[in-house]
Amino acid sequence: MNHAQLATKLNSIGQGHVYTFYDRLPPEQQQRLDAQLDSLDLDLVARLIDTVVQEPAPFQLPPDVKPAPYYPYEPRNPAEKDKYQKAFRRGEELLRAGQVAAFVVAGGQGTRLGWDGPKGTFPATPVKRKPLFQCFAEFLLALEKRYGPQPTFYIMTSPPNDAATRKFWRDHQYFGMKPENVIIFPQDVLPAVGFDGKILLETPGSLALSPNGHGGSLLALYKSGATADMARRGITQISYFQVDNPIVRCIDPLFIGLHDLDGAQMSSKMLPKEYGKEKLGNFCLSRGKIHVIEYSGFPDALAEERLPDGQLRFRAGSIALHALRRDFVEALNHHGFALPYNRADKKVPCADLSTGQPIKPEKPNAVKMESFVFDALPLTDISIIYETNRQDEFAPIKQPTGNDSVESSHAITTLRNAAWLEQAGVHVARTTQGKPDCVIEIASGVALYPDDLLPRKESLRPIKAKEEVYLG
Numbered sequence: 001m002n003h004a005q006l007a008t009k010l011n012s013i014g015q016g017h018v019y020t021f022y023d024r025l026p027p028e029q030q031q032r033l034d035a036q037l038d039s040l041d042l043d044l045v046a047r048l049i050d051t052v053v054q055e056p057a058p059f060q061l062p063p064d065v066k067p068a069p070y071y072p073y074e075p076r077n078p079a080e081k082d083k084y085q086k087a088f089r090r091g092e093e094l095l096r097a098g099q100v101a102a103f104v105v106a107g108g109q110g111t112r113l114g115w116d117g118p119k120g121t122f123p124a125t126p127v128k129r130k131p132l133f134q135c136f137a138e139f140l141l142a143l144e145k146r147y148g149p150q151p152t153f154y155i156m157t158s159p160p161n162d163a164a165t166r167k168f169w170r171d172h173q174y175f176g177m178k179p180e181n182v183i184i185f186p187q188d189v190l191p192a193v194g195f196d197g198k199i200l201l202e203t204p205g206s207l208a209l210s211p212n213g214h215g216g217s218l219l220a221l222y223k224s225g226a227t228a229d230m231a232r233r234g235i236t237q238i239s240y241f242q243v244d245n246p247i248v249r250c251i252d253p254l255f256i257g258l259h260d261l262d263g264a265q266m267s268s269k270m271l272p273k274e275y276g277k278e279k280l281g282n283f284c285l286s287r288g289k290i291h292v293i294e295y296s297g298f299p300d301a302l303a304e305e306r307l308p309d310g311q312l313r314f315r316a317g318s319i320a321l322h323a324l325r326r327d328f329v330e331a332l333n334h335h336g337f338a339l340p341y342n343r344a345d346k347k348v349p350c351a352d353l354s355t356g357q358p359i360k361p362e363k364p365n366a367v368k369m370e371s372f373v374f375d376a377l378p379l380t381d382i383s384i385i386y387e388t389n390r391q392d393e394f395a396p397i398k399q400p401t402g403n404d405s406v407e408s409s410h411a412i413t414t415l416r417n418a419a420w421l422e423q424a425g426v427h428v429a430r431t432t433q434g435k436p437d438c439v440i441e442i443a444s445g446v447a448l449y450p451d452d453l454l455p456r457k458e459s460l461r462p463i464k465a466k467e468e469v470y471l472g
Contacts, residue, residue, distance in 0.1 A: 013043075015045075021356055029205035032205060048369045053369070061293070063286055064287065065286050065302070068283040070283070083258075091253025092147060092253050092257075095146075095149070096148050098149035099234060100236075101230055101233075101238050102239050103154045105217050106119065106120045106156060107158030107186070108161075112400075113399070113406065125410075125441050127440075127441035131168075132244070133168065137174070137176065139251075139444040142444040142448055145445070151250075152182075152230070153181060158211045159186050169184070185220060188219060189210060189211055189212060192208040200351075201351040202350060203356075211370075213342070214372060215371030216371055219333060219337045222332075222333035223333070227330050237259070237323060245394060248321065248393050249392075249393050252269075264383050264384045266323070268290075268292075268384075270316040270385050271316075272316070273316075276303035280319065282298050291374075316385060338379060339373075340375055342369070343367050345367055346364055348361065395408070397409045411435075414438065417442045420447060421460065424456070424460060426463065428463045429465040439467070440463065440471075443470075443471060
């Protein structure tokens with residue numbers, strides 16, 4: 001739409017104030033503001049303001065909530081062991097056929113980590129300080145070496161970090177991956193909206209925009225043409241993960257195999273919660289459908305409920321690792337995007353509509369409208385959950401110190417690698433408390449599993465106290 005059409009549209013939905021300063025802006029800022037507005041689905045924005053901002057539906061716990069069933073990390077009986085073996089072989093078959101793609105949600109910036117750039121460029125590993133994107137590329141190259149085809153890697157960015165992400169991959173020669181197998185595209189954005197239902201301006205000449213939530217990844221896959229590209233390549237399954245975890249199994253043959261053998265449309269990995277109100281979503285079952293209920297909305301009584309053996313009754317925590325059928329993602333978009341939008345009250349810097357001066361709020365002043373990827377689970381006919389192990393593949397980097405930090409990620413990585421080396425018969429120095437007294441990094445090209453170290457056993461030496469060791 002041109003400027004006159006946009007102005008008419010804005011007035012019709014009660015948002016004409018967006019052009020308050022328009023006539024005082026230089027031409028390039030006028031063009032930028034018009035372009036921002038033209039990129040939005042203004043009818044959707046108006047509908048969300050009505051339903052999410054001004055008349056939000058109160059949260060309701062799904063009826064008859066029960067703990068969701070899951071496959072355990074280790075098989076419990078011979079029949080389950082046999083199924084896991086079949087599932088692993090099936091996952092390998094899919095990888096050899098080139099039918100599985102990796103998909104990372106990487107729209108965030110490294111601001112909370114004190115890093116000036118996309119989060120995927122953050123130096124994450126304990127010895128070589130490899131960036132997160134390199135960790136994933138090396139994992140996928142190790143799969144290529146093992147199974148034949150190089151998995152295609154789809155990377156969802158956000159408008160603020162898209163150009164920097166593309167440049168980073170180019171500057172690093174795609175870390176050895178084929179450029180045509182690294183597909184980068186941004187997710188959509190939505191405007192932040194004041195509690196009065198008015199779209200906020202970030203500056204007199206720009207909107208206060210933010211990504212449309214991790215559920216928007218399933219819209220972006222379709223809208224960008226990524227799912228059409230997958231269809232051309234013969235890809236049937238998508239392995240979904242988030243950018244902050246350097247030891248994630250970007251594609252796990254066992255998990256993909258279980259998901260495929262059971263005919264699931266979308267499946268999930270879970271971790272057993274360490275305590276009732278741990279900040280993980282809760283996998284629940286309601287009327288035969290799997291739901292994730294965020295920890296903030298989960299009743300304390302249910303969160304702390306225990307079984308006779310003392311275990312948490314609701315112990316399955318969501319860590320945003322999923323497998324999805326490509327055709328399921330396509331179906332979610334065939335008649336308009338199927339996922340609901342949710343309200344998040346936030347502090348959003350904005351421009352004062354009277355003066356144009358910046359406002360830095362000290363308390364929430366606006367609503368961001370977001371969709372959540374796990375809201376696709378109740379829309380499936382079949383969905384499975386598989387338990388994974390914290391030490392094996394969950395060392396997220398969300399903050400500089402404390403839980404889920406650079407520090408904790410390095411410690412978990414070393415703990416995992418020490419255990420792998422000890423299984424191969426290598427002595428690893430430990431403290432009197434039993435923790436590794438060293439720092440160990442193992443490249444994916446060396447080992448994807450502990451048994452991969454066995455052929456190297458004779459060349460591996462004991463690791464001394466305070467050593468930093470890199471196997472690559």
